[in-house]
Amino acid sequence: MNQLNFPIVDAHIHQWDPYHTPHAAALAVKLFGKHPRILDKVVRLVKPKDLIDTVGLTDYITAPYLPADYHKDIGHYTVSRVVHVEASWHHQKGTGVVEETQFIQQLPFSQENIKLAGIVATADPRESNFKKILKMHKKASPYFRGIRKMAAHHEDPGIHAWNDDPHLYTDRKFLKGFEALAQYNLSFDAWVYSSQLKDVIALAKRFPETSIVLDHLGTPAGLFGPVGKHTGITQTARDNIYFHWKEDLAELAQCPNVYTKMSGLFMPVLGHQFHTRRTLASKQQIIELVSPMINHALQCFGPYRVMFASNFPMDKVSTSLTNIIDAFSDIVAAYNSEVVEQIFCKNAQQFYKL
Template sequence: MQQLDFSIVDSHIHQWDPYNTPHAASLAVKLLGKHPYLLDKMVRMVKPQDLIDTVGLTTHVTAPYLPENYKQDAGEYDIEQIIHIEASWHDHKGKGVVGETRFIESLPFNESTVKLGGIIGTADPCDSSFKKILKLHKQASPHFRGIRRMAAVHEDPKIHAWANEPHLYTNKKFMKGFEALAQMNLSFDAWVYSDQIRDVTALARAFPETSIVLDHFGTPVGAFGEVGSHTGLTQTSRDNIIFRWKDDLAELASCPNVYTKMSGLFMPVLGHQFHKQKKLASKQQVFDLSLPLIRHALECFGKYRVMFGSNFPMDSVSTTLVNIIDAFSDAVVSYDPDALQLVFQQNARQFYRL
């Protein structure tokens, strides 16, 4: 564990409240919120199995996650500010997505909880009203910094798809709308599975003036164990996933307008089984599993284009936030002690214009 003599910027958290917002689980929690066992059963009945397998458990997505919850999870760590990343707001069509930005802006971010640094909302570049929706986001909050449009789709049909097509970022209509981001000085959070990283590279090369950050190192699905119907079944297949991920990440890093987030490394979709074993990964386990990924990302992007993000509460199914900060900071120091404050504070400040 590093003794950090600076405050942390967490570049990737999610906030939600199924009880008071148009959340996908709203009806279920209002009916069964006082009965956790029945609530879990209902969610598992109505949601597709591939989604359940991707998130691992249901409790963290059906419970509110608000500034005070994050403050508690952070323990004794001094969190300077956070970036909220869009979290599948249920009213996701057209202008409805602006409701999430208004909701986040209304939350109690203050001295007793944590400071709000920025909001990354969502919008569809394919929408004919895309520019207008971006303007509405900006009007809704002075903290609005850009958007994320998830494109994670896997060839394994039992792995949840977060978009309607496998190559959204190279869709001509998407790319046409995407021009507006640079024009409005907004950034883009890209999230794909690792076998789609080349799509992010193509997008970055087509729009060299747009600041892009690859979330979660590009999520090498199945790198740590079996997921879906046939992904990560053997050590050889897992090695091949990592080999391709390494090559594609290095190619993406050649684009100077692209950063990446050291985040989301303990989502079940990577093949972690901790939630099935009903235990949390220790700090040492987090360090051992994440170190090869973190070192490779730093080798590719350097110490100025990697930023820390907790991905909480999504990664809480596998370990604690304190264990993640402990282990990730040790991993960064093992690569280069001078990178620590850059990765955990300054790079996010610079990228998101905090």
């Protein structure tokens, strides 16, 4: 086991409280929160099947996830700083998204000996008031570092679309608004499925002065098993997903303004079935499954443009955070033991100007 003798910077966590903030399941939680089985049935009844399949289980989505919960999940590890990334704040109209930044800003991270070091908020560059919203985020918190606008949209209708436009990052209005990020010295978190990586490449080339980070290594849906209606059903199909992912990730890495996050590799949308068996992936299972992906990312991006991020609690459905840190640090150490601190601490500091 690789021993981490430095504090980790976690470049991607989510915080929410469905009891007190706008949340997709807020009403159901308030009505049935004390009755987990009923709550699960209600959420599955009212929410689309593709969304339920994407998150795997409902219990961790409908429960609050706050600094004390995250601190419990890190176990014996020391995490000194975290970056909160927008978590689909339900009030999206007008300037409503700024409320999430205000909410995160006041959370008691210091009580857990963790520093909130960065906030990646959300805003839509297509909106006419995009610049105003950026200014409001900045005013709401000194930790505001950039935005994420999710573009994940799959050709398989059985895989949940996180945006209504399958090519959001090439949309004319989006590109026009995106210019403001460079003007305000803000970064951009890009999240797509691997079939959309060409769009991130085009975006990065169009805005070489803007720092972009690809979340979750580009999320190759169906890589580890069947998802949706027809994705990843056969081994040949999964081999094709992996082949195209490798090619497109390597091309994206040629853009010097792009980093990537070693994260999100145990979301059910990749084809994992641990949640259906109510088991958690062990450290060894994690290594066997994702070491080829992480090694490829390291070979493409090098040790200075890959950063560790937990994506918790989204990956909690498949494994524990301590297992992820154990396994990922061993994978990186096997690649090059001298770059572990770079990837688990320094790269996030540099990218987000923490």
